[in-house]
Amino acid sequence: MSSYTIAIVGAGPAGYFAAQALQNLQSDDLSFSIDIIERLPTPWGLVRSGVAPDHPKIKTVAKVFEKVATAGNVRLFANVELGKDLSIEDLKDRYDAVVIATGTSLGRTLGIPGEDLPGSMSAATFVPWYNAHPDFKDESVDLSTSTAVVIGAGNVAMDVARILALEPNELDPTDTADHAIDAFKASAVRTVIISARRGAEHAAFTSPELRELPKLEHTNVIIEKHDIDSALERVGEDIEKEVKNNLEAMALIAEQVPAGHERTMKFQFLATPKEIRGTDKVEEIIFTKTGTEEEFSIKCGLVITAIGYEAIPLPGIPYKNGKVVNTDGRVEENVYVVGWAKRGPSGVIGTNKSDSSDVMKLLVEDLKDPKPHTDIADLLSHATVITQGHWEAINRAEIAAGEVKGKPRVKVVDHSTLLHLGGL
Numbered sequence: 001m002s003s004y005t006i007a008i009v010g011a012g013p014a015g016y017f018a019a020q021a022l023q024n025l026q027s028d029d030l031s032f033s034i035d036i037i038e039r040l041p042t043p044w045g046l047v048r049s050g051v052a053p054d055h056p057k058i059k060t061v062a063k064v065f066e067k068v069a070t071a072g073n074v075r076l077f078a079n080v081e082l083g084k085d086l087s088i089e090d091l092k093d094r095y096d097a098v099v100i101a102t103g104t105s106l107g108r109t110l111g112i113p114g115e116d117l118p119g120s121m122s123a124a125t126f127v128p129w130y131n132a133h134p135d136f137k138d139e140s141v142d143l144s145t146s147t148a149v150v151i152g153a154g155n156v157a158m159d160v161a162r163i164l165a166l167e168p169n170e171l172d173p174t175d176t177a178d179h180a181i182d183a184f185k186a187s188a189v190r191t192v193i194i195s196a197r198r199g200a201e202h203a204a205f206t207s208p209e210l211r212e213l214p215k216l217e218h219t220n221v222i223i224e225k226h227d228i229d230s231a232l233e234r235v236g237e238d239i240e241k242e243v244k245n246n247l248e249a250m251a252l253i254a255e256q257v258p259a260g261h262e263r264t265m266k267f268q269f270l271a272t273p274k275e276i277r278g279t280d281k282v283e284e285i286i287f288t289k290t291g292t293e294e295e296f297s298i299k300c301g302l303v304i305t306a307i308g309y310e311a312i313p314l315p316g317i318p319y320k321n322g323k324v325v326n327t328d329g330r331v332e333e334n335v336y337v338v339g340w341a342k343r344g345p346s347g348v349i350g351t352n353k354s355d356s357s358d359v360m361k362l363l364v365e366d367l368k369d370p371k372p373h374t375d376i377a378d379l380l381s382h383a384t385v386i387t388q389g390h391w392e393a394i395n396r397a398e399i400a401a402g403e404v405k406g407k408p409r410v411k412v413v414d415h416s417t418l419l420h421l422g423g424l
Ligand code: NAP
Pocket: 055, 109, 110, 151, 152, 153, 154, 155, 156, 157, 159, 196, 197, 198, 202, 203, 204, 205, 206, 209, 273, 306, 307, 308, 309, 345, 346, 347, 348
């Protein structure tokens, strides 16, 4: 029987699916002890701080993560930062293999003038802010404008636009951060424009997300029919299934008569952002009609870019183009990468399951004789480690706080309160 120790850095979906894949690869001859190291005081990564709070079903995958975490061969070391509390060398020395699963948390930027003005921000800031990520609780999100523009035509842009355009009472039964619900209730935003640089046929939204928009009870959703007709003309007969489904879902929206609600979410296509203007903060955004020199402007006080993400480099790990340099998940001897840090920010949460499983099969193929096991605990005597037990106490407290308010949980944003709830 060979027994190996594996460190997984990052307790998000890709990390848990990697641990699950290793558990599934165990046999009478092969076993793993898995340590998951996480910078934040809480696990679950994007499931906690990325998934839109009005999509609770997507978050039920956390049950899978907890099953993996409590299967007996997994330990959680949360509130432990690689590069500060531990080095990658420490992990390489002590484990048979190291798996990087740290995702991509930096928002890509447009690189246009005015992008740094107050009132211009990335979805990489706005989304964790409304999702109670401790690092973003003090972000200033100015919702005093009547018009907001969201740049991008992917599901993140759609989440951001929808959350901004919802009747905020609809967020009451969700686990949206309390500070964000208060801000949305005081918000002056009534029109949210979601802006794509290409035509509707190239939008990266997925059709289930488009199909749920007409169900919004308090928001007009507007797509111009001519945008869909011209997209259909451009694609012609030979149309891919996904594009067809998307255009059908958008056509259904375009056919709707706006219901006269106070709040509106409007799609704009073929608009290339050129400049954000304002004296002390965002006042307007200038676009060109894509493919032409023709300019037009939208007066607005908030611009949120949702145009993709890049990985924040970890010291000691090679990065290029916003990803960890890798070949099929292999980074260097005994070091692997999974999830968005490996392939870039694409695919839904479930995509990480097969991806992590493929990489863990390679890891197992590469294994040599196990190293003598040296626990990392001695390296962490200075740190306040949140273990699975501490996390379960936090989880119970958040769920209990939610129960009395009719929410799935009330997420705690304050770092020291999280430690306190964990019993630390
Ligand atoms: P995405 O799907 O790749 O969409 C990015 C969008 O940004 C594209 O429309 C892209 O347009 C646009 N863009 C990129 N650079 C731009 C620029 N310089 N100027 C203007 N527009 C630009 O990325 P995402 O929305 O961040 O989502 C990431 C992944 O998470 C996706 O696979 C998504 O489906 C998934 N996700 C799923 C859900 C869900 O299932 N509910 C929710 C959120 C996210 P071009 O095509 O023209 O480049």
